[in-house]
Amino acid sequence: MTDEVYDKIVYDDPHVSFLGAGYDKVIMLNSFSKTFAMTGWRIGYVLSPHKEAMEQVTKMQYYVTACSNDAMQYAVLEAMEKASSYPDEMRIEFQTRRDLITTRLNQMEGVSCHEPKGAFYVFPKFEIPGLNSEQLAIEMLNEGVLCSPGSAFGASGEGHLRFAYTISAHEIDRGMDRVKTVVDRLRSTNLSH
Numbered sequence: 001m002t003d004e005v006y007d008k009i010v011y012d013d014p015h016v017s018f019l020g021a022g023y024d025k026v027i028m029l030n031s032f033s034k035t036f037a038m039t040g041w042r043i044g045y046v047l048s049p050h051k052e053a054m055e056q057v058t059k060m061q062y063y064v065t066a067c068s069n070d071a072m073q074y075a076v077l078e079a080m081e082k083a084s085s086y087p088d089e090m091r092i093e094f095q096t097r098r099d100l101i102t103t104r105l106n107q108m109e110g111v112s113c114h115e116p117k118g119a120f121y122v123f124p125k126f127e128i129p130g131l132n133s134e135q136l137a138i139e140m141l142n143e144g145v146l147c148s149p150g151s152a153f154g155a156s157g158e159g160h161l162r163f164a165y166t167i168s169a170h171e172i173d174r175g176m177d178r179v180k181t182v183v184d185r186l187r188s189t190n191l192s193h
């Protein structure tokens with residue numbers, strides 16, 4: 001099973017799908033949540049060359065959801081017909097935001113951030129002694145910045161935070177000013193103890 005919901009938000013190289021890569025049992029899951037910013041509208045699709053698997057999926061899907069609701073099907077149709085350039089425009093916009101947020105984070109003392117190749121999340125590492133990622137996420141929240149603690153993604157995520165750059169460049173800049181304020185304050189108190 002291959003989850004390719006970010007297939008239209010890949011920056012530096014073209015997206016390579018597992019579907020059509022020579023595997024006969026691949027089941028691809030996709031969604032309009034990211035492609036057309038339709039998160040929460042609950043509409044996506046499953047594709048597979050494996051006939052028997054698709055028959056079973058169809059059977060199960062019928063009894064679980066019957067079908068996605070009419071309004072959302074018309075919304076997707078409208079998006080595909082009238083906004084087919086939107087995913088490309090957004091990929092370019094997300095790339096600008098990615099460059100901004102990774103640059104801002106890497107400029108901060110005690111913070112290091114990889115540049116993501118796709119999607120719209122960064123996962124920077126924070127060197128702040130005495131605080132786990134959940135406590136750090138609460139500190140950020142108190143300053144008005146919402147993010148996820150790295151530990152929510154498994155033990156090796158500890159020490160990291162996850163930020164989504166789905167907001168404007170201006171808002172990212174404002175948010176990063178606040179992140180810097182928190183990091184500088186915590187490092188100056190915690191490193192001196």
Ligand SMILES: Cc1ncc(COP(=O)(O)O)c(C=O)c1O
Nearest residue numbers: 003005031032033039040043044
């Ligand atoms: C990798 C991945 N797959 C699937 C989903 C869920 O997509 P949907 O909104 O269609 O349920 C998400 C949403 O955050 C995601 O990040």
